[in-house]
Amino acid sequence: MPSSTSSFERPIPDRPWGRLLTITLILVTCATIAWEVRARAVGYAPTLNDTPDLWAQQRGKVRPDSLVIVGDSRPLFDLDLDGLESGLGRRPIQLALPGSCAFPVLADLAADPTYRGTVICSIVPLMFFAPGGPLVENSEKALKRYHRWTLAQRSGHALGVLLEEHIAFLKQEDLTLNQLLQQLPIPNRPYAGVGPPLPPYFQTMDRERRTRMTEACAQPGPLQDRVKHGWLPLFTPPPPPSYVPKEAFLESMGKAVEKRFRDTVDAVKKIEGRGGRVVFVRFPVSGKLKEHEDRMTPRAGPWTRLLADTGAPGIYFEDFPELASYELPEWSHLSGPQSVEFTARLVPHLKQALAR
Amino acid sequence: MLFNSLTFVVFFALVMGGFWTLRSWSARKNLLLVASYVFYGAWNPPFVLLLIVSSAMDFYLGLKMGAAERPTQRRMWLGVSLVVNLGMLGFFKYGNFLLENFQALAAMGGLQYQPARLDIVLPVGISFYTFQSLTYTLDVYRGHLKPTRSLRDFLFFVAFFPQLVAGPIVRAADFLPQCDAPAAPRRGRMQWGLFLMTLGLFQKIVLADALLASASESIFNYGGPLRMLDAWTGVLAFSAQIFFDFAGYSTCAIGAALCLGFSLVDNFRFPYAAIGFSDFWRRWHISLSTLLRDYLYFPLGGNRQGVYRSCVNVMIVMFIGGLWHGAAWTFAVWGLLHGVYLVIERVVSGPLNQAKWARSFLAQVGLVGCTYVAVCFTWVFFRASDFPTAARIIRAMVGAFPTGDAILPTREILQVLVVTAGLLIAHWRLRQGTLEEAVSRWPAGLLVGTWTFMLGAIILTQGNGNAFIYFQF
Numbered sequence: 110m111p112s113s114t115s116s117f118e119r120p121i122p123d124r125p126w127g128r129l130l131t132i133t134l135i136l137v138t139c140a141t142i143a144w145e146v147r148a149r150a151v152g153y154a155p156t157l158n159d160t161p162d163l164w165a166q167q168r169g170k171v172r173p174d175s176l177v178i179v180g181d182s183r184p185l186f187d188l189d190l191d192g193l194e195s196g197l198g199r200r201p202i203q204l205a206l207p208g209s210c211a212f213p214v215l216a217d218l219a220a221d222p223t224y225r226g227t228v229i230c231s232i233v234p235l236m237f238f239a240p241g242g243p244l245v246e247n248s249e250k251a252l253k254r255y256h257r258w259t260l261a262q263r264s265g266h267a268l269g270v271l272l273e274e275h276i277a278f279l280k281q282e283d284l285t286l287n288q289l290l291q292q293l294p295i296p297n298r299p300y301a302g303v304g305p306p307l308p309p310y311f312q313t314m315d316r317e318r319r320t321r322m323t324e325a326c327a328q329p330g331p332l333q334d335r336v337k338h339g340w341l342p343l344f345t346p347p348p349p350p351s352y353v354p355k356e357a358f359l360e361s362m363g364k365a366v367e368k369r370f371r372d373t374v375d376a377v378k379k380i381e382g383r384g385g386r387v388v389f390v391r392f393p394v395s396g397k398l399k400e401h402e403d404r405m406t407p408r409a410g411p412w413t414r415l416l417a418d419t420g421a422p423g424i425y426f427e428d429f430p431e432l433a434s435y436e437l438p439e440w441s442h443l444s445g446p447q448s449v450e451f452t453a454r455l456v457p458h459l460k461q462a463l464a465r
Numbered sequence: 466m467l468f469n470s471l472t473f474v475v476f477f478a479l480v481m482g483g484f485w486t487l488r489s490w491s492a493r494k495n496l497l498l499v500a501s502y503v504f505y506g507a508w509n510p511p512f513v514l515l516l517i518v519s520s521a522m523d524f525y526l527g528l529k530m531g532a533a534e535r536p537t538q539r540r541m542w543l544g545v546s547l548v549v550n551l552g553m554l555g556f557f558k559y560g561n562f563l564l565e566n567f568q569a570l571a572a573m574g575g576l577q578y579q580p581a582r583l584d585i586v587l588p589v590g591i592s593f594y595t596f597q598s599l600t601y602t603l604d605v606y607r608g609h610l611k612p613t614r615s616l617r618d619f620l621f622f623v624a625f626f627p628q629l630v631a632g633p634i635v636r637a638a639d640f641l642p643q644c645d646a647p648a649a650p651r652r653g654r655m656q657w658g659l660f661l662m663t664l665g666l667f668q669k670i671v672l673a674d675a676l677l678a679s680a681s682e683s684i685f686n687y688g689g690p691l692r693m694l695d696a697w698t699g700v701l702a703f704s705a706q707i708f709f710d711f712a713g714y715s716t717c718a719i720g721a722a723l724c725l726g727f728s729l730v731d732n733f734r735f736p737y738a739a740i741g742f743s744d745f746w747r748r749w750h751i752s753l754s755t756l757l758r759d760y761l762y763f764p765l766g767g768n769r770q771g772v773y774r775s776c777v778n779v780m781i782v783m784f785i786g787g788l789w790h791g792a793a794w795t796f797a798v799w800g801l802l803h804g805v806y807l808v809i810e811r812v813v814s815g816p817l818n819q820a821k822w823a824r825s826f827l828a829q830v831g832l833v834g835c836t837y838v839a840v841c842f843t844w845v846f847f848r849a850s851d852f853p854t855a856a857r858i859i860r861a862m863v864g865a866f867p868t869g870d871a872i873l874p875t876r877e878i879l880q881v882l883v884v885t886a887g888l889l890i891a892h893w894r895l896r897q898g899t900l901e902e903a904v905s906r907w908p909a910g911l912l913v914g915t916w917t918f919m920l921g922a923i924i925l926t927q928g929n930g931n932a933f934i935y936f937q938f
Contacts (some may be wrong), residue, residue: 117639118648119719119728122905126656129909133916140921261466261473261507268471279927285674286926295876303874351870352689 180231196456240365562792661720669711696861817901
């Protein structure tokens with residue numbers, strides 16, 4: 110009986126491998142440096158990508174009595190964490206997610222039997238009441254990462270953060286191969302149901318997910334215009350799918366929205382039942398985007414009903430001149446300096462709402 | 466831990482540094498064994514115990530079989546190995562599937578049975594390491610291999626991190642001899658290993674994830690009728706994606722092992738240039754197809770018992786091969802379709818091989834094209850989450866919805882077509898040889914250019930840490 114077959118050995122092409130590898134590494138290093146220089150020259154700076162890992166890391170910091178911010182991109186840009194901390198006496202944890210529906214995150218906090226803290230929940234009705242699709246999936250993806258965060262993913266994130274803090278071209282939303290290909294001027298075929306493009310890079314983010322609008326976007330110019338005019342298509346719900354009758358689709362949407370109201374009431378009651386608080390906030394919006402949102406979801410609709418059903422306090426920016434007086438650079442978010450001032454103005458209203 | 470992650474880059478650099486710094490061969494193997502468990506435990510640490518227990522058990526069963534004097538004893542120890550390994554695989558991978566099917570069968574018989582769904586987490590790569598470990602006990606039972614006396618070497622053989630979670634499935638007879646002594650030094654081994662790792666990562670990160678995954682996901686997740694162009698683009702995208710994803714993993718694994726002085730077998734040999742389906746299976750997932758051939762098809766009788774019986778054997782093997790990939794009937798249909806193709810090929814291949822025209826260039830290209838298109842149809846069942854989705858996509862592929870929905874941007878269609886064309890041309894040109902032979906002939910400038918391009922594209926793509934498709938199996 111053979112003890113084994115003879116030792117198997119793979120062939121190796123006969124080439125001057127040492128020299129080839131050295132030249133390759135020199136060329137790759139040069140190309141990478143050139144790409145970094147180019148990225149910085151056109152306005153990019155080192156900043157963190159808003160990945161599910163970064164979100165999961167913050168979610169992991171939530172303690173039973175934490176002050177937590179949930180919602181869409183508006184509280185990310187509009188709230189200054191230092192301002193909230195000095196005003197409310199606790200360092201908030203930033204869990205708002207751009208382009209997301211906040212409900213899954215709110216429900217996740219409600220499902221945590223130990224959580225009895227304070228939640229500041231941003232409401233953009235078109236997003237919060239989205240029955241499914243990418244807005245809900247973005248939140249679910251982040252939650253999934255938090256609940257199943259492996260050791261390998263944690264260490265990969267820690268290493269990624271170190272690189273992103275120093276390298277400008279590491280921009281997952283903008284400078285990846287895929288994003289660059291999307292910028293090719295290739296016209297789409299007629300009737301192609303292709304979604305609107307996402308906004309380009311216009312913010313910086315740190316390890317606490319503190320977000321600031323870049324100077325280039327805060328000032329009038331091509332970037333600001335591009336971001337501004339990207340919102341209307343993004344805030345327009347997609348047409349009903351062709352393969353579902355319109356009536357059936359509208360009925361199912363109606364049912365989903367009703368369910369979202371009921372589930373939100375449940376989530377708020379659970380948190381309040383443990384001694385926690387939830388306060389809903391409608392953050393500033395302006396220009397054509399405000400007209401669009403007001404037309405699609407008038408205040409008398411979802412906002413009023415949400416407060417009535419949940420019994421939770423709410424702050425609607427238009428009710429207070431000091432909160433409504435901002436000229437938003439790109440209609441949807443405040444600039445960095447504006448956010449500091451806005452937070453200081455919002456704190457008394459938050460205190461009042463939470464004291465109720 | 467994923468090959469396409471920063472964690473792996475650091476892990477591999479540390480392991481390589483440690484491995485080549487240590488003098489003693491035994492210490493090197495100890496390091497690799499510990500590193501392999503760290504690699505695996507980075508997903509879910511408790512499953513490392515499962516891996517250790519199952520492989521230690523096969524080691525001792527191998528010894529028992531080697532020491533057994535009577536065939537009945539040997540059979541008994543093999544039986545224990547089969548029951549425990551397949552039982553473990555069955556529980557973790559097929560537990561819920563079996564329950565659901567039992568429930569459906571009971572309902573057909575008028576019995577309303579509502580079992581609680583088992584909350585089972587599937588250990589990554591369990592299908593791979595279970596089969597790998599089983600081949601050892603089977604080889605020892607059949608007398609093809611002497612049982613190893615070293616528990617450490619055996620644990621290392623099962624757990625060796627480059628191939629642990631997604632293959633290639635390594636046979637003990639190929640790997641254990643490499644544990645006896647360090648490989649003799651060879652010029653270029655490590656650099657060639659690094660080149661293969663670059664190629665594998667390029668296939669995964671750039672081609673599979675960045676250029677193909679989006680079109681494939683859009684089409685297979687869409688709930689409505691699609692235009693023919695969209696359906697075909699989605700299926701072509703998946704055909705290329707699964708190749709680049711899986712072959713990328715295998716290439717990385719082979720490269721990483723080479724950097725540490727170990728040789729793993731080829732897992733792919735330009736499969737989309739196959740002429741016919743038996744040729745396809747000689748080129749696709751070779752370590753699994755040869756394993757199924759040697760440990761299932763031949764023991765069933767192979768083609769020694771007449772045409773009819775050999776066709777039945779093929780269908781059994783492909784059915785099991787399909788289910789090996791996943792606990793769903795769609796995988797079984799994927800396997801059975803390949804079985805049907807193989808049976809049909811047996812019938813027509815005789816006259817076809819005799820025909821002179823079949824050897825002409827155009828006929829060969831045509832036969833490659835026919836094989837590829839037929840394989841694409843099977844991928845629909847492999848990728849679709851259920852039969853209605855598969856049926857909808859197949860109907861769209863044959864033009865059943867001329868006014869269906871167009872959901873893919875033109876850029877994405879072009880991207881898929883360019884990558885697919887490049888893939889088919891590359892496979893066609895390389896089909897008669899090996900990558901090593903081709904690289905031996907390349908001018909140095911082309912080699913440096915290709916390597917630089919691949920590394921540059923990997924850095925530019927940045928990656929998103931997507932898991933390899935075959936991890937779920």
